[in-house]
Amino acid sequence: MINIIREAAFGSINSVYSIAIIIIPIMIALQILKDFKVLDKITQPFNFLAKIFKTSNESVLPLLVGLIFGLSYGAGVIIQTAKEGNLTKRDLTLITVFLVACHAVFEDTLIFVAVGANGFILLGTRIIAAFILTYVLSKRIPMGDLSELNQVDSN
Template identity: 55%
Template sequence: MDYVIDIIKEGLFGSLRSIFTIAKIVIPLMIIMELLKDFKILDKISNLLQPLSKLLGISKKSTFPLIIGLFLGLAYGAGVIIKSAKEGELSKKDLYLLMIFLIACHSVIEDTLLFVAMGANGWLLLGIRVPVAILLTILVGKHFDKIFAVKNG
């Protein structure tokens, strides 16, 4: 019986530690995002990355969530994406294209380093993930209305 209680305690406290760890990163990101918006720095970053957003078929307002997801991963990127979506900054197309890109290519630094530590070729891994994500996002973006008109209609 004691082992069942130990398992429950470990599961509960492990989950709480994970939530706290994510909160330690997501909350400061949200604060930074608000400061970047207030001081119009986010607009400048978006302008610099406009060629990338144009290539992927997403709006300028999608570039910050894209970069967060790309470098910090899905958990942290999702927090920024959800916040942006709730504020009405992202269209349905932006949300779909962001998710398509980030499903194929997220957390490029952390994931690549983890796989390299296990013996994978990091350059090969990045050389496949990034182009596949870009190509897939471009293709879906160009045919977005056709793809989702069939599902909706």
Template identity: 25%
Template sequence: MPHTLASQFLNHTLPSLAREIFEVCLLLFKLMIPVLIIVKALEALGAIPYISVALEPVMRLVGLPESMGLVWTTTLLTNIYGGMLIFFQLAPQESLTVAQVTVLSSMMLIAHSLPLELRITQKAGVRIMVALLIRIISALLLGALLHWSYQWGGWLQQPVELIWQTPATDSSLLSWGINQLKSFVMIILIITVLMSLLRFLRWIHIERLMIWLLQPLLRILGIGPQATSLTIIGVTLGLSFGGGLLIREAQNGHISGKDCFSALCLLSLCHSVIEDTLLVMTLGADLSGVLWARLAFSLIFVAIMTRWLNHTSDAFQQRWLLNSSNSNTRKEGPMNAN
């Protein structure tokens, strides 16, 4: 029996994990390298201070320095990995606390990869402007609530310990390139550790525990049984997985517009809770904000939303909330996205 397990690990699990790590790293570097070049060009042109000043009011609302606005903007347009890379470039220049990193991380978790993920929610049946407002406003609201709470209680005010910092060297292009290569190596190591841990968590069936815990909550939230299993998939594995399945079920008429909207609201605010949470904790974020506060905020928001939907007419929902044109996607099929 032990020989069989070892053989399966060496012949199947290990090659599969290595291939998955390679594919993820390759995809991320394709996204990150253009972002890095653009940021370097903006820095050379002296544009970064102007971008930071433009985002100053938003960052002040959540208690963050101006430079972190560029981190969140990068996250919004690319993904969490892109924001992390910019964070490690800028964070050593700031005296950030654990509370501040937790606030920033919670905002990154709620609002990221918007060009891709908003398209998924649109195809599943929610108007794109509604989905955009939900993501942005919720991220800012949760960030502000966390900032005020941590400040009021004096919690997590100790300086954050960065696991990696850009070495203080000359500003030549060669030095910059060497530092980026070092950051890529660090990212590969982080991804390897995270994906190995995720594979282990799946092996011990942690997702079954999450399904057992979430099913009663979803019933309380008013999400119908037809959408429950798909919502749980999205919460545990990611918006692309759950959203893709919701697209198919909505097109086939198996899920009502109201249930689809409620499920997508929850998925928009709280998806991939294992992977993404572990990811931002490498920045130095605290679990209290990036998991528990985000989960509580998402559940309360969706509970309020579903009860409000019960008092609105079908005509109002179709006109302002639901994407009536998603019937056009029946010919296209579900969107396949990572």
């Protein structure tokens, strides 16, 4: 029993460490890029997503990070952006819905291509499903008023 507890504890610590050595440098790099306004230039071409889903432009960065790096690593950016008060609960809900359907597009696609799947069909289906699902939901969730902008609880 002690061996199981010890292995579980060390396994958990190892997992947290593995995620931390990736997330911490990403968060530092993103903060530096944000301070020098580079992120604005990177995310600007994707602001059409915010218009389509009727979310704030601040929702584009966490969406892109989750799309590219996946949910585990994207969660750090999503949480940080929410704590900064830049996202409404509606924004967070729509980001989450999109990323549930379509995240880590490079990694997942390459893994499935390696075992014989058609990458174009897989990637296309995931992106189309994510767009449709998020778009339909964006029409069903009320926009709310602008006073909700900073409604996300930072605790």
